Amino acid sequence: MGDFIKHPFVDAPDRNPAPLIPGDQLVFTSEEKKQIQTWISRYPTADGAIMRALWLAQEKFSFLPPEVIKLVAEEVGIPYANAYGVATFYTQYFKEKKGKHVLDVCTCFSCQLCGGYDMLHYIEEKLGVHKGETTKDGLFTVQEAECLGACGTAPMLQITNGTFVHNLNKDKVDALLDALREGKMPAFTSVTLPQDEDEMGGNRRTDVNSVESYIVPPVSETVS
Amino acid sequence: MPNITVDNETLEFDGTQRLLQLCLETDVDLPHFCYHPAMSAPANCRQCLIEVGMPQINRETGKPNLDENGQPIIQFMPKLQTSCSMDAVDGMVIRTHKSSELVKRAQKDNLEFLLINHPLDCPICDQAGHCPLQNQTYKHGPEGSRFEFRKVGKPKQIDLGPNVVLDGERCINCTRCVRFTEEISKSNQLTIVERGVRNYPMTPPGVEFDEPYSMNVIDICPVGALTSKDSRFRARTWEMSKTASISTVNARGSNCYYWVKDNKIVEITPRTNMDVNEYWLADEDRLDYHKFNDNRPSGPTISGAEVTWEAAYKAVSDCLKGADGSRVQFVGSAYATVEDNYLLSKLAAAVGAATPIYLAHTEAGHGDSWLRTDDRTPNAQGCERLGFRAANAADLKSRILDGGIDVLYVMEEDPVALGLCSVADLSKVKVVLHFYNTTNQTLPAADVAIPAATAVETVGTLVNDQGLAQRLRPAKSIAGVNRTLSMEIGKCRADRHGTPFDKWYDESNLINCQPGWISLPKIAAELNVAMNYKGPRNIMAELSSANDAFAGATYEAMGEFGVRLSEIGVTA
Numbered sequence: 001m002g003d004f005i006k007h008p009f010v011d012a013p014d015r016n017p018a019p020l021i022p023g024d025q026l027v028f029t030s031e032e033k034k035q036i037q038t039w040i041s042r043y044p045t046a047d048g049a050i051m052r053a054l055w056l057a058q059e060k061f062s063f064l065p066p067e068v069i070k071l072v073a074e075e076v077g078i079p080y081a082n083a084y085g086v087a088t089f090y091t092q093y094f095k096e097k098k099g100k101h102v103l104d105v106c107t108c109f110s111c112q113l114c115g116g117y118d119m120l121h122y123i124e125e126k127l128g129v130h131k132g133e134t135t136k137d138g139l140f141t142v143q144e145a146e147c148l149g150a151c152g153t154a155p156m157l158q159i160t161n162g163t164f165v166h167n168l169n170k171d172k173v174d175a176l177l178d179a180l181r182e183g184k185m186p187a188f189t190s191v192t193l194p195q196d197e198d199e200m201g202g203n204r205r206t207d208v209n210s211v212e213s214y215i216v217p218p219v220s221e222t223v224s
Numbered sequence: 225m226p227n228i229t230v231d232n233e234t235l236e237f238d239g240t241q242r243l244l245q246l247c248l249e250t251d252v253d254l255p256h257f258c259y260h261p262a263m264s265a266p267a268n269c270r271q272c273l274i275e276v277g278m279p280q281i282n283r284e285t286g287k288p289n290l291d292e293n294g295q296p297i298i299q300f301m302p303k304l305q306t307s308c309s310m311d312a313v314d315g316m317v318i319r320t321h322k323s324s325e326l327v328k329r330a331q332k333d334n335l336e337f338l339l340i341n342h343p344l345d346c347p348i349c350d351q352a353g354h355c356p357l358q359n360q361t362y363k364h365g366p367e368g369s370r371f372e373f374r375k376v377g378k379p380k381q382i383d384l385g386p387n388v389v390l391d392g393e394r395c396i397n398c399t400r401c402v403r404f405t406e407e408i409s410k411s412n413q414l415t416i417v418e419r420g421v422r423n424y425p426m427t428p429p430g431v432e433f434d435e436p437y438s439m440n441v442i443d444i445c446p447v448g449a450l451t452s453k454d455s456r457f458r459a460r461t462w463e464m465s466k467t468a469s470i471s472t473v474n475a476r477g478s479n480c481y482y483w484v485k486d487n488k489i490v491e492i493t494p495r496t497n498m499d500v501n502e503y504w505l506a507d508e509d510r511l512d513y514h515k516f517n518d519n520r521p522s523g524p525t526i527s528g529a530e531v532t533w534e535a536a537y538k539a540v541s542d543c544l545k546g547a548d549g550s551r552v553q554f555v556g557s558a559y560a561t562v563e564d565n566y567l568l569s570k571l572a573a574a575v576g577a578a579t580p581i582y583l584a585h586t587e588a589g590h591g592d593s594w595l596r597t598d599d600r601t602p603n604a605q606g607c608e609r610l611g612f613r614a615a616n617a618a619d620l621k622s623r624i625l626d627g628g629i630d631v632l633y634v635m636e637e638d639p640v641a642l643g644l645c646s647v648a649d650l651s652k653v654k655v656v657l658h659f660y661n662t663t664n665q666t667l668p669a670a671d672v673a674i675p676a677a678t679a680v681e682t683v684g685t686l687v688n689d690q691g692l693a694q695r696l697r698p699a700k701s702i703a704g705v706n707r708t709l710s711m712e713i714g715k716c717r718a719d720r721h722g723t724p725f726d727k728w729y730d731e732s733n734l735i736n737c738q739p740g741w742i743s744l745p746k747i748a749a750e751l752n753v754a755m756n757y758k759g760p761r762n763i764m765a766e767l768s769s770a771n772d773a774f775a776g777a778t779y780e781a782m783g784e785f786g787v788r789l790s791e792i793g794v795t796a
Contacts, residue, residue: 008375008376012379013382013417079406082412085428
């Protein structure tokens with residue numbers, strides 16, 4: 001988005017892209033079809049299920065090229081154009097091939113003040129890519145994200161639309177990248193709030209083991 | 225009847241009505257972009273905001289609380305409401321920009337938002353002059369913009385399909401085009417892609433916007449984002465005259481406007497008639513206008529040699545004079561008006577020939593259940609109602625080949641192009657031909673050829689496939705007639721304020737032709753047959769009283785929207 005502000009131009013779309021998924025792989029299994037039908041039955045009209053179905057397709061194909069969106073639209077029974085509009089609306093649906101792990105580094109206001117850009121630039125340097133790019137080994141894609149709703153633990157990042165990593169610092173980024181290279185996904189972490197420290201042992205969630213206590217957020221290197 | 229108060233004026237209304245529609249129908253010109261009466265209201269342009277209130281009801285008594293003047297206290301909603309998506313309720317009180325400073329302010333600020341990323345390219349935009357965004361900015365908008373940054377650039381000059389071009393920057397994302405393909409044409413070929421400041425309407429990858437009604441999105445687009453590939457950059461709207469008439473490409477007779485510049489048809493757009501085409505027009509109706517402009521004749525001819533009109537009329541009467549009536553075949557036309565066909569049948573009767581036949585142009589499978597029909601002519605039903613019958617091709621051909629016909633009188637038709645006969649077959653037959661275009665393939669066989677005025681140059685009546693008699697009005701003028709003398713012709717600025725001495729005054733496109741209601745009486749006069757009509761209005765008045773199949777179809781009754789004829793006498 002940063003570049004877009006300096007250079008606000010939307011590229012002309014590729015209106016006839018070559019298919020990226022071979023035709024024989026472009027099918028849903030009967031379980032997947034059944035799952036989509038279950039979702040459809042929960043809504044008054046079929047289009048309610050499109051987001052869940054697109055999500056399922058993204059997990060299956062790892063991204064959503066037009067042919068996959070069309071397949072989903074046909075399965076859900078809504079017009080292809082509608083499904084395409086939904087898929088392009090949300091940045092969490094990947095329209096092009098991404099790395100195995102997509103690192104969404106938050107650089108919105110709170111994280112920015114607390115060093116979001118410092119973390120983004122550190123990750124970019126460490127991986128040798130710019131934001132929006134994927135490493136050569138296909139393991140990581142680094143992206144700049146708008147507010148992910150975890151301002152209390154700024155700076156933070158999200159891994160592939162899933163796990164949040166809070167209270168980032170350089171050591172934590174190093175450890176995270178090493179862990180991901182070894183195939184270890186960090187566990188969901190609950191963050192305590194200062195007012196909870198006295199009661200409940202600080203842990204609001206009894207179902208998670210991984211707990212981080214609240215720390216006063218750092219200040220960005222560029223803020224003085 | 226339920227009441228509603230609009231700007232301190234109380235109105236009565238019927239049934240379920242959306243507030244915006246109610247205001248528009250009572251001459252309160254509420255600005256709006258995304259609302260269209262035929263489609264759902266997503267309320268996403270935010271331009272039609274108004275104040276809405278209801279009388280405050282005392283919970284104990286169930287009666288309205290009154291102020292010190294004895295008037296009910298009106299409780300307004302805390303925020304402005306979109307009038308397009310809210311239904312009128314009995315007792316409702318609304319305030320529009322006419323009485324509310326708040327609404328005025330909202331309209332002005334909303335326009336400032338819409339214009340942040342809208343390019344200021346009105347001087348080269350086809351929509352300029354009939355652009356809702358331009359008009360409303362003049363009326364309600366801010367004087368300038370406070371936005372000092374670069375506007376967002378979006379895809380431009382994208383061919384969405386064969387007939388529609390997209391300029392993404394001009395789009396204000398009202399989604400009228402998307403809703404048209406979803407709700408009206410049901411082709412579902414368009415969607416809004418991307419989000420926020422980057423979004424614009426587009427087809428999904430691999431899809432062309434090629435449905436047969438695609439060009440309707442050009443009319444409903446409230447800005448110049450969707451323009452016609454065919455007519456863009458050809459004329460500014462104030463240079464053109466606009467005439468309310470009907471389309472002649474199929475038997476539905478969709479109501480349309482013909483836009484004329486320098487006496488050439490430039491564009492055809494729909495005219496609302498809820499009985500026929502509602503707000504819409506098929507692409508084929510819009511694009512088939514070159515026949516009115518190109519390959520037009522320069523004057524009447526005898527055996528290919530150009531002659532005066534008097535000589536041509538004389539020659540026609542010479543063909544008919546000595547002929548045996550039973551060996552004269554009159555061919556009427558489903559392209560010609562009821563009036564002209566009626567005069568032709570009178571001429572046939574005067575000569576002693578049988579009732580004229582007409583040639584059917586049916587293309588099975590072309591029609592749909594909407595505005596396109598299998599029949600590609602505008603007036604087959606009118607011919608049937610006059611007692612004409614579709615020609616039996618084999619029968620006509622054998623009569624020509626066997627020498628059963630001495631004179632073939634063809635009005636505004638082309639039997640050779642239809643394959644009924646060849647030019648060589650007609651060598652022994654005297655052929656009189658009224659024709660529109662020099663591409664008419666019967667023309668080489670014609671002994672006398674009379675240029676006829678097309679549907680955009682004449683006055684007349686056509687009957688559509690549902691039995692609706694509708695008026696044709698002249699959109700362009702013909703040689704020898706001053707445009708403004710033809711009272712029904714649409715006038716442009718040049719007509720109103722120009723003179724023949726202006727440097728842009730152009731007479732080069734005036735076609736030397738005559739409508740049937742002028743040429744046929746002239747021919748009849750040569751034959752000493754009286755056809756004394758002051759014009760098509762009189763012809764139709766006579767026909768509507770003489771023929772039950774046209775009962776009631778006077779010009780006064782047809783007016784703008786036509787008259788539905790009774791089923792009497794229809795055998796088709």
